Structures are given as structure tokens and as C-alpha cells.
Amino acid sequence: MRSSGYATDPDIRELVAFRTAGQDFCIDILSVREIRGWSRPALLPHAPTYVQGVINLRGAVVPILDLARRLGLEPIENTDRNVIIVAAIQSRIFGLLVEAVTDILSVPATGVQPTPDLASDITRSMLKGVVVQEERLIRLLDVGQLLPQFEDAAA
Amino acid sequence: MVGFSDLKEIFFVEADELLSALESGLRAIQTGAEGGDTVNAVFRAVHSIKGGAGAFDLKALVGFAHRFETVLDDLRGGRLQPESALINALLHASDHLADMVGACRQGLETDAEADERVIVQLELQAGRLPGAEEEGFTFEPLPMDGPFSFGDLGVSTGQTFLIRFRPHASVYASGHDPALLLRDLCALGTAEVTLDMADLPQAGSFDPGQSYLGWSIALTTTSSADEVHKVFEFIDGACALEIELVDRESPPSDQSLFGASSQTTLAPSPGGSEKASLLPTPERPPLPPPAASRNLAAPSPAEVSPTAPGKGVAPASNNGPRPTIRVDIDRVDRLVDILGELVIHQAMLTEAIEQSPGFGSVEVDRSLDQLRQLSRQIQESVMAIRAQPVKPLFDRMHRIVREVSMAAGKSARLVTEGEATEVDKTIIERLADPLTHMIRNSVDHGLEVADKRISLGKPAEGEIRLSAAHRSGRIVITVQDDGAGIDREKVRQVAIDKGLISPLLELSPQEIDALLFLPGFSTASEVSNLSGRGVGMDVVRSEITGLGGRVGITSQRGQGTILTISLPLTLAVLDGMVFDVAGQTLVLPVSTIIETLRPDGSLRHSLGHSDSVLDVRGRCLPLIDVGTALGFRTSLSQGEGEIVVVVERGDEGAIALMVDGIRDQRQVVIKGLEANYGQIPGIAAATVLGDGSVALILDPNDLAAVANAIPRPPIQHAAE
Incomplete structure (x- = not known):
């Protein structure tokens, strides 16, 4: 089932699907602020490798995470075609660097399956579940889990 | 239409001002510095509070203020002499009145017993029978006397x-x-x-x-x-x-x-x-009563x-305060935000024009210059709106000194200097707690008890000197006591006992003094009610650091201790020097820069394995490569790090920073990193440059510490 319409049914979740490091992911549309092209970030000293740096988002200084590195995958190639998904969790705003946004999915609550046991701990801790769509396996990210590591970065 | 609760809030705001006037007036009387009108002003303050309180039916407040006022009236009428015991009782009552106003503001009941105790104490001191004249307690506007005597008003014939x-x-x-x-x-x-x-x-x-x-x-x-x-x-x-x-x-x-x-x-x-x-x-x-309270300010x-x-001279304009308006601080903050955007966009515009083919025309150049000047003027004006004198803050400290010295059984007075020094409102607000703590410490730990002071040949009354001044683009606030100074042996022993340092460690006097700022340190032999309740100087330091400031301590055995706070003038904009390191653009606060130079290779000397120093006209300064300290590179290539910026680090002396190239000096808007990321050692904040990119603002003080923490594994950055 593929839809770009609005979900009026409260049981339907809308998810933004994207691709990076050869895998499909998605996050809840409610945590997405905007999607924008790549711009060169300013490096942050002594930051974890997956923190690319910070960019200016209309006056706010926003950190950019390379999602592939965050999940321990092969780092993606740096090209201008990459996009940044700006997400907000509580009051914190950050950008996820991915290769491309593919879709907006409308998925019923029952469409999200629990993460299979096979996945490694680090992967599992950051996934809320998986969605199977047209023979693709799309990993639903737990956006909040991507963040706590910032505390370590700051230390 | 102003609502009743707004009026009440106005009353409290004005009551605060009146309380402050009351206290400073009493202090003036105490030190004999009063003018002819001081007693009247003190009386008026209490009276106006009573008036406002009556309008809001704050009975406890009215009752207290009335009896307070009666004593002041005797003082004013010359029936009482301003002896020090009486003034102390008056000050105590004024403190209590402030507490009562505070309680009422929060909608709390005041402690009737305590109220009674304080006022009775005052009345006894004033030689009145407690509660006498109670029957005359009606609530009317100010009785008038002074040079005006209306003679026998009882005449009813004629x-x-x-x-x-x-x-x-x-x-x-x-x-x-x-x-x-x-x-x-x-x-x-x-x-x-x-x-x-x-x-x-x-x-x-x-x-x-x-x-x-x-x-x-x-x-x-x-x-x-x-x-x-x-x-x-x-x-x-x-x-x-x-x-x-x-x-x-x-x-x-x-x-x-x-x-x-x-x-x-x-x-x-x-x-x-x-x-x-x-x-x-x-x-x-x-x-009507609510409106009457608005006239408190008149x-x-x-x-x-x-x-x-x-x-x-018209009465209304006589010695009246300069006309002021009250503005919601949010509106000013909004203005500051917009201004920040304006500065960024002005920089963007300038950059765009400079790169356009038409650049070079005199008109454009002149207009840009004009624009730059105007935006700087707007910025200064807006900052001036936010800037407030430190006087109210300092005035609050008098009470702290009184209370702490009373509780500690010491005699102390506070001398303030530079009260007119203006500081950003936000800074003033956030300075109150650390300053209170520092003053408490000075009285409680710094000053000796009177007997000991006399035996040492010092005046029995200890002196705490609180001063504020502008110094090279920063605010410097010092708290100086004339007490015993830091007992370094004791401090060291305590630090060892608490496991904060190793007993084998040899420390310089400065290093021992710095131990006071360690978390969990308290030298008071017994934990007193005042200081040492878990919050130590470490909290003071972290609060000051949070404001972009520094705390320093110097002490002379037997002579006293000086605590110094140095703060930026504003939290919104700073003059920065923009420079490049390892392909990154960074900013240094201009206020910290002493000089920039391109040193000869022969002036560089290696110390040990990886440290080096730079000989700047005979002075050896630690030499730090900014790129390496921040982990942007592990070694210098040809043409890198050839320019040296000498920056000042407060008490710790200057350091020399190696950079690749200096671009520009300009105003930058400070953007916090904490909200979306976190604190980064060596980095004070970030800013947005004219081209829309982000540049980090260095904190030279931290940077040295960060540099010392190297070697650490070089970090690979995805963006490289």
C-alpha cells in the first residue's frame, strides 16, 4: 500500500522514508521539521565521528549527524546530492545526513513489526521496529535514541 | 484596561524600589551621610508601602508598616536620636518588611509572631510601649509636618x-x-x-x-x-x-x-x-484604592x-526621578534577537556586494559604511536598554552582610564602589546568587571575630569591599575582605582529608587557593548555618562560567582575600577576530587579544616532548596550535600555523595561539551550542558569518586546558 495522502485515521502513522548506506529507514513525520540540501558544516572539535559538524539553520546552530556512521554502517560518499533531514526531539534540533529521501508512507499501527532478534544491540537500540513495504524492509528509527550520545560528546 | 492583578504587580515592583530606598536611606543615616531629606524619604518609603498595601487589603503589612512608620515619625520629628542601636533595629525592621512584602507577593501569609517580635523590638528600642497608639490606626494619606506648622486648628469661631x-x-x-x-x-x-x-x-x-x-x-x-x-x-x-x-x-x-x-x-x-x-x-x-497604588511611583x-x-519650582518636577517607562523584558529580548539577525544580514549583504562586479563605487561604499555604523549604534542603544546599574544588586548585599555578621557574631560593614556601573540585565539577575554566596563566605570565613581583630591591631569592625568597574570590555566585580586571608595549610589539609588531592602533591600558593573552587570543599571547621550548606565556591564558579565569566582569588595572610569576577559586557554580541585554522573558520573575542605577530622560527623553543614556547620580546609564552588543540589536525604542514595570536587568560597569564590566517575583525552574534548540542571544551559559543556558515567562537582559557589534555587519538571527520 502506497499513499501520499493525509492520514485521517489515528491508527495510521505517516513516516518519512529515506535511504543511506544501501539500507532503507524511516522516521515518524511528526519529528521531521524540514528536509534540505547539504551544506558544508563547521567542524566540532573532539566530537564523535558521526557528528559532521554544525550548520546554520535560519539563525540556529544545528548539529548534523551522519546516520550511516551513527549506526556503524559504511560511511556514505560526500556529495552535494545528499540531503539533511532536520528533526526535533523535545526542544533539541538536529540534522540527519542521508543519501536520499524516497517516500512518505502511511502505515497502520499493525504494519510496524518488532525488530527481529537477529539485529545487533547497537542497531536494535536505535530501531523501534521494521516496516515491510513492497518487498522492501524499512527500518523505523527511534529518533530519541540517536541523541543521548551527545552528552558523551559534550564531556 | 489594567487588571487588578497587574496593579498589584505594579505595587510589588514599586514596593521593591521603595524598600531599596528605605534601606539605603537608613544606611545613610547610620553612616551620618544623610541629607536633610533622608529621614523624610525613609518615612515616605514606609508610608507609601503602607498605602499600597492598604489598597490591596494586606492587613499584616499595613499593621507592621504603620507601627514602623510611627517610630520613623518620632525620628523625623526629632523626638528620637539616630543612635546606632535604633538604626540597627530600624534596619532589621526594614529587612523584615522586605520579607513580608516578598511573602505577600507570593500570596503567602506572613508569620504574625515574627512580625510582632520584630516590631516590638523596634518599639522598645524607640522607647515606645509596644502597640501604643494602636487606636489611632486609621489609614490615611501622609500626615504632613516639617517646616509647616499649622498652629491651633481647633479654632472654630470667627x-x-x-x-x-x-x-x-x-x-x-x-x-x-x-x-x-x-x-x-x-x-x-x-x-x-x-x-x-x-x-x-x-x-x-x-x-x-x-x-x-x-x-x-x-x-x-x-x-x-x-x-x-x-x-x-x-x-x-x-x-x-x-x-x-x-x-x-x-x-x-x-x-x-x-x-x-x-x-x-x-x-x-x-x-x-x-x-x-x-x-x-x-x-x-x-x-479608588487600586489606582491609588499606582501613584506610589509619583x-x-x-x-x-x-x-x-x-x-x-513646580512641585511635580522638583527633584523627581527622570521620566522612565517600564517595558516587558521580553520585548527587549525580541529586539535583541532581531538585531542579531540584522547584524548577520548586514554582513551577508556586505559580502555579496563586495563580490559583485559593481563593487568599488564610492556611493555603495559610503552607504555600506553608514549602514554598518547605524547598525552598531542600534546595537549599542539596545544594549543600553538592557544595561542596568549594579546598584540594586549591591544594595541587596548590605542585608546579607548584616544577617551573616549577626549570625556569625561578627561585626562587619559593606562598602560598595562603582554602583553606577552598568551591566546587562540578564547578567545582573544571574549574578545575585553567586555574589550572595561570595559575600557570605567573606564574612563567615574571611573575617575574624572582633576580639581577635582587636588583638591583631585591626579595627573591630571588619570591612567587606564590593566594587564594580568596566575594564577593557569586561565587567570586573571584586569582593575584598580585610580578614585573615586564606589559611593555606588548612586548605591543603582539608583537601587531602577529603581525598581531593594527593598528600604528596606540592602545590603553589595559587594552586592551593584554587582548591577552594573544587566541588565538595568547605573549610569552615563547623558547618555553619550560613556558608557551607553544601553549595561551595564550585557552584559560584560554575555559575560565573555559565555567564562567560571567570572567578579569581588572591589572598594575603593576615591582610584579607580578594575574589574577582570578570564578566563579558553582554551576552548577545561581541567583537570578534575571524581567522582560519585547518580549513575551518573560527572566531576569537577581540577583548582577549593582546597582539598578533608572525614570529621568526628562531623564537620558537621546544620544551619536552611536544610542548613549545614562544619568545615574545623576552617573555616565554606557551605556544598552542589551535588546529591540533581542537583535533582538526595532528601536525602542521607548510604555511600553516605561521601567524601567532597572543591572548590573555585572566589570572593565568597570556598564551600564544598558532593560526593559519587572519581574515577580518567584525561583530558577531553569539549563538549558544548548548541547546542543540552541548558544551564543548575550548569553545565558548558559535556564530553565523556573513556567508551563512557557522563559525565557532574560541574560549582561550579553556583552550590551554584542552591542549594539555592531548595526546588523544586523532579524530577522523566525515566531512574531510
Whole structure:
């Protein structure tokens, strides 16, 4: 089932699907602020490798995470075609660097399956579940889990 | 329409100001620095609080203020002498009044027992029977005395004269005072005086050499018309004077004759008391209670006394505060935000124009320059709005010193300097807690007890000196005591006992002093009520650091200790030097930079394995490569790090920073990193440059520490 319409049914979740490091992911549309092209970030000293740096988002200084590195995958190639998904969790705003946004999915609550046991701990801790769509396996990210590591970065 | 709760909030805001005036007035009396009006001002403050409190039905407050005021009235009337014991009791009562106002503000009940105790203490000190005069406790506007004595107001027989009296300017020029005439008139009988201010011009066209005021007096007296005329004898011809006899039963109703825009009625006060009251009804007929509280800010009635117009000065403009408006701080903050955007976009515009083909035209250049200047002026003006003198903050510290010295059984006084120094409001607010703690510490730990001080040949009373000053783009606040100084042996021992340092460690005096800022450190032999309740100097330091400031400590055994806080002027914009390191653009605060140079290779010396120092005209400074310290590179290539910026680090001395190239000096808007990321060692904040990219602002103080923490594994960055 593929839809770009609005979900009026409260049981339907809308998810933004994207691709990076050869895998499909998605996050809840409610945590997405905007999607924008790549711009060169300013490096942050002594930051974890997956923190690319910070960019200016209309006056706010926003950190950019390379999602592939965050999940321990092969780092993606740096090209201008990459996009940044700006997400907000509580009051914190950050950008996820991915290769491309593919879709907006409308998925019923029952469409999200629990993460299979096979996945490694680090992967599992950051996934809320998986969605199977047209023979693709799309990993639903737990956006909040991507963040706590910032505390370590700051230390 | 202003709501009742808003009015109440206005009352509390004004009460705070009045309390502060009360306290500083009492202190002035204590130190003998009072002027003629100080006692009156103190009295007025308490009275106005009582007035406002009455309007909001805050009974406890009214009751306390009333009894407080009664004692002050005795002081004012010369029936009491300002002895130090009495002044202390007054100060104590003023502190308590402040607490009560604070409690009422939060909608809490005050502790009636404590209220009673404090006020009784004061009344005993003043030689009054506690609670005496309770029956006279009605709530009226300010009773008036001073040079005005209305004589026997009990006269009820005789005839009534209606006197219209308008002195010419020459009356004032020759040194006559209408107040004295009015007093003499009042001595003849019962007088009802109406002030006519109809001719009073707008403030702008006010000429102090002119006469604008007139009075109409309804005088009921047994004296003859001649006697009434005699009162005006000396200024006969220099004034417009009409005296007519009117029937007793028809008191003067013709008040519109003088415009009667403002009335000051002299009449026996309701309770049949001997006092006369000057009923102030500014601008309007009697006001409903909530509105009355708004008038707290207006010059209080006693200022409108006839003693003032010595030269025909209008009461309202006499010594009044400069006109001010109250603005919600959010609106100013919004302005600051917009301004920040303006500065960024102005930089963007400049950059875009400089790169466009048409650049170089004189007009464009001039306009850009003008724009730059204007935006800087706007910025300075906005910052000036936010800037406030530190005086209110310093004033609060007097109370801290009083309380702490009393509780610690010490005698101490606070001397303040540079109270007019202006600091950003946010900084002032966030400075209150750390400063309180520092003052507490100085009294509690710094000063010796009186006996010991005397035996050491010091004055029994300890002195805490609190000063503020602007120094090279920063605010420097110092807290200096003349106490025992830091007992370094003891400090070291405590640190060892608490496991904070190793017993084997040899420490320099400065390093030992710095131990005081370690978390979990407290030297007080016994944990007192005051200091040492878990919050230590480490909290002070972290709060000051959070404001972009530094705390330093210096101490001389037996001479005292000096704590120094250095703070940025503002939290919003700074002058930065933009430079490049390892392909990254960074900013250094200009205020920290001493000089920039391109040193000869021979001036660099290696120390040990990886450290190096730079010889700057005979001074060896630690040399740090910014790129390496921040982990952007592990070694220098050709052409990198050839420029050296010497920066100052407060007490720790200067360091030399190696950078690749200096670009520009410009104003940058400070953007916090904490909200979306977290604190980064060596980085104070970030900013947005003219091209829209982000640049980090370095913190040179931290940077040295970060550099020392190397070696660490080089970090691979995805963006490289």
C-alpha cells in the first residue's frame, strides 16, 4: 500500500522514508521539521565521528549527524546530492545526513513489526521496529535514541 | 484596561524600589551621610508601602508598616536620636518588611509572631510601649509636618476670609517663601489651602525663574482683616492678592477660579488629631484604592510640600526621578534577537556586494559604511536598554552582610564602589546568587571575630569591599575582605582529608587557593548555618562560567582575600577576530587579544616532548596550535600555523595561539551550542558569518586546558 495522502485515521502513522548506506529507514513525520540540501558544516572539535559538524539553520546552530556512521554502517560518499533531514526531539534540533529521501508512507499501527532478534544491540537500540513495504524492509528509527550520545560528546 | 492583578504587580515592583530606598536611606543615616531629606524619604518609603498595601487589603503589612512608620515619625520629628542601636533595629525592621512584602507577593501569609517580635523590638528600642497608639490606626494619606506648622486648628469661631494669592516672580527672586506666608496664615485660624497649578507649563517650556503657582485659602479666624493683610505685608505689590470676607456658612466654592486642576487641602485630619493633613489628590478627585497604588511611583505627597518651591519650582518636577517607562523584558529580548539577525544580514549583504562586479563605487561604499555604523549604534542603544546599574544588586548585599555578621557574631560593614556601573540585565539577575554566596563566605570565613581583630591591631569592625568597574570590555566585580586571608595549610589539609588531592602533591600558593573552587570543599571547621550548606565556591564558579565569566582569588595572610569576577559586557554580541585554522573558520573575542605577530622560527623553543614556547620580546609564552588543540589536525604542514595570536587568560597569564590566517575583525552574534548540542571544551559559543556558515567562537582559557589534555587519538571527520 502506497499513499501520499493525509492520514485521517489515528491508527495510521505517516513516516518519512529515506535511504543511506544501501539500507532503507524511516522516521515518524511528526519529528521531521524540514528536509534540505547539504551544506558544508563547521567542524566540532573532539566530537564523535558521526557528528559532521554544525550548520546554520535560519539563525540556529544545528548539529548534523551522519546516520550511516551513527549506526556503524559504511560511511556514505560526500556529495552535494545528499540531503539533511532536520528533526526535533523535545526542544533539541538536529540534522540527519542521508543519501536520499524516497517516500512518505502511511502505515497502520499493525504494519510496524518488532525488530527481529537477529539485529545487533547497537542497531536494535536505535530501531523501534521494521516496516515491510513492497518487498522492501524499512527500518523505523527511534529518533530519541540517536541523541543521548551527545552528552558523551559534550564531556 | 489594567487588571487588578497587574496593579498589584505594579505595587510589588514599586514596593521593591521603595524598600531599596528605605534601606539605603537608613544606611545613610547610620553612616551620618544623610541629607536633610533622608529621614523624610525613609518615612515616605514606609508610608507609601503602607498605602499600597492598604489598597490591596494586606492587613499584616499595613499593621507592621504603620507601627514602623510611627517610630520613623518620632525620628523625623526629632523626638528620637539616630543612635546606632535604633538604626540597627530600624534596619532589621526594614529587612523584615522586605520579607513580608516578598511573602505577600507570593500570596503567602506572613508569620504574625515574627512580625510582632520584630516590631516590638523596634518599639522598645524607640522607647515606645509596644502597640501604643494602636487606636489611632486609621489609614490615611501622609500626615504632613516639617517646616509647616499649622498652629491651633481647633479654632472654630470667627469669620471666614477667602484669600486668593498669586506671587509674582519677584517674590521668589527676593528670597521670600510663600510657604512661610501660608504658615503664618494658618497660625491665624483654620485654613483650607488650594493650590492652583493651572498656569504650570509643560515641562519643556518650564522656566524656573518664573512664578506659576497660586493659592486660594479659605481662612476661618478670629483675627481681623487687617491682621490677615499684615501677613502679606512684606510682599505687598509683588503679588496678586485678593482678600474678601465671606459668610461662614458659605465656604468658598469658587475653586474653578484658579482652574483647580490640582488641589492640596489643608484640613484637620479626621480623628480630631492635632496633626494637619495634606491630602494629595493628584490630577483627579479621590482615587479608588487600586489606582491609588499606582501613584506610589509619583513623587509622594511630602515632596509636593510648600517647602519646595523656593524659586517657584513646580512641585511635580522638583527633584523627581527622570521620566522612565517600564517595558516587558521580553520585548527587549525580541529586539535583541532581531538585531542579531540584522547584524548577520548586514554582513551577508556586505559580502555579496563586495563580490559583485559593481563593487568599488564610492556611493555603495559610503552607504555600506553608514549602514554598518547605524547598525552598531542600534546595537549599542539596545544594549543600553538592557544595561542596568549594579546598584540594586549591591544594595541587596548590605542585608546579607548584616544577617551573616549577626549570625556569625561578627561585626562587619559593606562598602560598595562603582554602583553606577552598568551591566546587562540578564547578567545582573544571574549574578545575585553567586555574589550572595561570595559575600557570605567573606564574612563567615574571611573575617575574624572582633576580639581577635582587636588583638591583631585591626579595627573591630571588619570591612567587606564590593566594587564594580568596566575594564577593557569586561565587567570586573571584586569582593575584598580585610580578614585573615586564606589559611593555606588548612586548605591543603582539608583537601587531602577529603581525598581531593594527593598528600604528596606540592602545590603553589595559587594552586592551593584554587582548591577552594573544587566541588565538595568547605573549610569552615563547623558547618555553619550560613556558608557551607553544601553549595561551595564550585557552584559560584560554575555559575560565573555559565555567564562567560571567570572567578579569581588572591589572598594575603593576615591582610584579607580578594575574589574577582570578570564578566563579558553582554551576552548577545561581541567583537570578534575571524581567522582560519585547518580549513575551518573560527572566531576569537577581540577583548582577549593582546597582539598578533608572525614570529621568526628562531623564537620558537621546544620544551619536552611536544610542548613549545614562544619568545615574545623576552617573555616565554606557551605556544598552542589551535588546529591540533581542537583535533582538526595532528601536525602542521607548510604555511600553516605561521601567524601567532597572543591572548590573555585572566589570572593565568597570556598564551600564544598558532593560526593559519587572519581574515577580518567584525561583530558577531553569539549563538549558544548548548541547546542543540552541548558544551564543548575550548569553545565558548558559535556564530553565523556573513556567508551563512557557522563559525565557532574560541574560549582561550579553556583552550590551554584542552591542549594539555592531548595526546588523544586523532579524530577522523566525515566531512574531510
